[in-house]
Amino acid sequence: MTDATPIPDLICELCRLFYGLGWVSGTGGGISIRGPEGIFIAPSGVQKERMQPEDIYLLDGDALDRAVVRRAPTNPALKISECRPLFFNAYRQRGAGAVIHSHSIWALLAARLFSPDGRPGELRCQGIEMQKGLRGVGCFDTLRVPIIANTAREAELTDSMAAAMDAYPDVDAVIVAGHGVYVWGRDWVQAKTQAECYDYLFRALVEAHRMGLPIVAT
Numbered sequence: 001m002t003d004a005t006p007i008p009d010l011i012c013e014l015c016r017l018f019y020g021l022g023w024v025s026g027t028g029g030g031i032s033i034r035g036p037e038g039i040f041i042a043p044s045g046v047q048k049e050r051m052q053p054e055d056i057y058l059l060d061g062d063a064l065d066r067a068v069v070r071r072a073p074t075n076p077a078l079k080i081s082e083c084r085p086l087f088f089n090a091y092r093q094r095g096a097g098a099v100i101h102s103h104s105i106w107a108l109l110a111a112r113l114f115s116p117d118g119r120p121g122e123l124r125c126q127g128i129e130m131q132k133g134l135r136g137v138g139c140f141d142t143l144r145v146p147i148i149a150n151t152a153r154e155a156e157l158t159d160s161m162a163a164a165m166d167a168y169p170d171v172d173a174v175i176v177a178g179h180g181v182y183v184w185g186r187d188w189v190q191a192k193t194q195a196e197c198y199d200y201l202f203r204a205l206v207e208a209h210r211m212g213l214p215i216v217a218t
């Protein structure tokens with residue numbers, strides 16, 4: 001993988017890595033990357049670890065209120081990912097360069113610790129070195145990440161995710177209760193780094209809780 005890797009190839013490569021981490025199993029989750037040509041996004045409901053570069057959509061990067069297809073996959077049976085409006089939240093509100101959606105079990109369980117009934121809430125974490133991988137966060141800071149309630153359809157999360165982003169302008173992630181997490185960055189490298197750090201922190205919180213360790217900030 002080099003800087004010259006075409007973005008559709010990069011998306012396929014990253015999805016295979018994310019599949020190995022349990023982030024995009026069962027066709028869920030994914031990644032979208034913005035490039036000079038526009039916004040690249042995967043199809044809906046496909047096995048993310050088996051995608052090929054020709055399966056990736058290219059959307060107009062200036063039309064962020066809807067999906068304007070610049071280049072569609074050759075397979076006419078494919079549809080654009082249901083995550084599209086949520087990825088666009090990060091492009092529109094934060095000027096993101098890439099967005100990752102993970103169905104990691106650690107995100108799901110960590111959210112359940114802080115919002116047992118699945119309602120909107122806030123995950124808190126403090127005193128962990130890996131917090132330093134997140135924009136503007138030090139290891140002794142208290143990290144606060146919004147949790148939004150899940151909905152029957154992915155696209156129905158759009159408004160509550162946008163509101164959570166407005167309420168937490170310093171945070172590059174929104175957790176969805178009973179579902180997973182959206183993480184973004186100025187480019188795919190920062191988005192990936194932050195998604196990895198969040199996953200580590202989520203796991204640390206869950207494992208600490210399981211062991212009865214006082215790792216969760218109050």
Ligand SMILES: [Zn+2]
Nearest residue numbers: 028029154180
């Ligand atoms: Zn999802």
